[in-house]
Amino acid sequence: MAKKLARALSAFCLIPLASAVSAASLPDYQTNSDWFTEASDRLEERTSLSREAKTAKNVILFVGDGMGISTLTAARILEGQLAGESGEENALSFEEFPHTALIKTYNTNQQTPDSAGTMTAMMTGVKTRAGIINIDGDALRGDCASTEGRELNTFLEMVESRGKATGIVSTARLTHATPAATYSRSPERNWEYDAEGNCSDIASQMVEMAAGDGIDVMLGGGRRSFVTIDNGGKREDGRDLTSEWLERYDGDQTAVYVSSGSELKGVDIASTNKLLGLFTGSHMSYDADRIFKGSDEPSIAEMTDTAIELLEKDSDGYFLMVESGRIDHGHHAGNAYNALHDAIAFADAVQVALDKVDLADTLILVTADHSHVMTIAGYPTRGNPILGKVVENDSTGAAQSEVGLAADGKPYTTLNYANGLGFADLGENTDADERYKIAADTGRKDLSKVDTEAPGFHQEALVHLESESHAGEDISLHAIGAGAELVQGSLEQSAVFHVMTTATDLSLTEE
Numbered sequence: 115m116a117k118k119l120a121r122a123l124s125a126f127c128l129i130p131l132a133s134a135v136s137a138a139s140l141p142d143y144q145t146n147s148d149w150f151t152e153a154s155d156r157l158e159e160r161t162s163l164s165r166e167a168k169t170a171k172n173v174i175l176f177v178g179d180g181m182g183i184s185t186l187t188a189a190r191i192l193e194g195q196l197a198g199e200s201g202e203e204n205a206l207s208f209e210e211f212p213h214t215a216l217i218k219t220y221n222t223n224q225q226t227p228d229s230a231g232t233m234t235a236m237m238t239g240v241k242t243r244a245g246i247i248n249i250d251g252d253a254l255r256g257d258c259a260s261t262e263g264r265e266l267n268t269f270l271e272m273v274e275s276r277g278k279a280t281g282i283v284s285t286a287r288l289t290h291a292t293p294a295a296t297y298s299r300s301p302e303r304n305w306e307y308d309a310e311g312n313c314s315d316i317a318s319q320m321v322e323m324a325a326g327d328g329i330d331v332m333l334g335g336g337r338r339s340f341v342t343i344d345n346g347g348k349r350e351d352g353r354d355l356t357s358e359w360l361e362r363y364d365g366d367q368t369a370v371y372v373s374s375g376s377e378l379k380g381v382d383i384a385s386t387n388k389l390l391g392l393f394t395g396s397h398m399s400y401d402a403d404r405i406f407k408g409s410d411e412p413s414i415a416e417m418t419d420t421a422i423e424l425l426e427k428d429s430d431g432y433f434l435m436v437e438s439g440r441i442d443h444g445h446h447a448g449n450a451y452n453a454l455h456d457a458i459a460f461a462d463a464v465q466v467a468l469d470k471v472d473l474a475d476t477l478i479l480v481t482a483d484h485s486h487v488m489t490i491a492g493y494p495t496r497g498n499p500i501l502g503k504v505v506e507n508d509s510t511g512a513a514q515s516e517v518g519l520a521a522d523g524k525p526y527t528t529l530n531y532a533n534g535l536g537f538a539d540l541g542e543n544t545d546a547d548e549r550y551k552i553a554a555d556t557g558r559k560d561l562s563k564v565d566t567e568a569p570g571f572h573q574e575a576l577v578h579l580e581s582e583s584h585a586g587e588d589i590s591l592h593a594i595g596a597g598a599e600l601v602q603g604s605l606e607q608s609a610v611f612h613v614m615t616t617a618t619d620l621s622l623t624e625e
């Protein structure tokens with residue numbers, strides 16, 4: 115295995131490039147990138163120690179956007195408490211996977227990363243700048259001309275061009291940074307429905323993907339980037355990409371486009387070759403809202419289930435990426451309730467995959483792209499509601515009967531953010547300057563009569579930022595199934611690409 119990788123790498127330098135974006139072979143600046151070679155060498159070392167014989171036919175990569183370690187811990191506790199238990203002893207579905215690694219997430223130009231740069235590392239083996247999708251770090255963000263000759267090919271494109279099946283599922287817009295990094299190239303993650311210079315927008319790249327015969331199943335949010343303004347979308351070029359996508363397969367394969375959860379349930383998978391589901395204009399609902407409002411959107415578990423059903427029809431194998439995009443959004447809003455409930459829904463989707471696949475030929479990876487600044491703090495007693503106010507133990511170690519008070523005489527919650535919107539009692543005030551003034555005058559809000567476990571509660575924050583930020587510490591990678599033993603120790607995020615190519619024995623050059 116290790117030898118094959120080395121051979122593939124050395125042989126590659128002799129092959130002239132037909133096109134930078136032909137995914138059959140990787141361009142030499144991709145395979146010669148230090149990010150690429152160092153992560154690959156490191157993995158080769160590990161491989162020689164403990165590689166088992168199993169090769170993965172299928173890979174499912176689960177990405178919890180913004181699901182840092184504190185999010186894992188808090189979601190695990192909440193899931194246990196929702197089941198009537200103390201919570202701390204609970205484990206999310208993937209936390210019992212046999213192999214785990216820590217992942218370093220920084221971008222080439224940023225200590226605390228963004229999702230475009232981090233997903234590029236996972237999908238291409240090369241780290242890049244924040245905000246840039248699948249173009250190496252020598253390009254400038256937002257500068258189309260700087261991308262020429264720097265485009266990177268993705269694991270999904272390689273799998274697709276080798277005749278296997280591919281799929282993407284996301285609760286965010288399918289053109290948002292994480293899913294976009296499986297199939298597109300853009301110097302600006304925000305060019306979802308239009309672009310500058312000779313660059314093309316991300317949505318059109320999704321339906322036109324040249325590798326193989328395109329992505330086989332795509333389920334998520336973001337319809338607005340695919341339809342015209344007249345049809346409630348954002349496109350000013352008059353194109354309707356959903357009908358263009360259907361026409362691409364006309365007379366050739368059975369392609370089905372759905373736009374609601376009930377339509378998705380009605381799809382006859384046996385007779386469907388290609389499936390596109392765009393369930394909302396922008397991002398899909400937070401899972402708690404989806405359930406509470408009874409909106410006609412599939413859950414992330416249902417989308418995962420349908421995607422696997424369709425992909426496993428291909429006997430050559432498949433690659434599926436499943437993103438829970440809104441864990442990140444809950445955190446950015448300073449709202450742990452939604453972040454944690456979406457993390458639990460994400461763990462349910464992983465369980466669906468575990469129940470469906472054969473781990474003898476399938477590798478399941480579960481990871482995040484980056485962390486968030488949420489902390490689990492104070493000394494709450496065992497079983498204290500994770501979204502609640504801190505109740506400490508007394509001097510004998512038994513739970514107090516009243517909530518604990520901080521030095522300012524006010525109660526405080528276990529979960530807090532280092533920064534974001536929840537920095538003071540702002541009332542209804544939305545003016546930024548006013549907010550600073552109020553914060554200086556009033557200090558911390560008094561939570562005595564506030565239900566901190568309610569869906570809309572925003573945890574307190576120390577530093578005032580209009581949006582809570584990502585965090586720079588390591589995240590985790592969990593693995594089970596064929597090739598899972600590659601996942602161990604502390605790895606650069608670009609190693610995730612090599613875990614997938616090594617586990618599947620995927621040649622880096624055209625065969």
Ligand SMILES: [Zn+2]
Nearest residue numbers: 180442446584
């Ligand atoms: Zn984010």
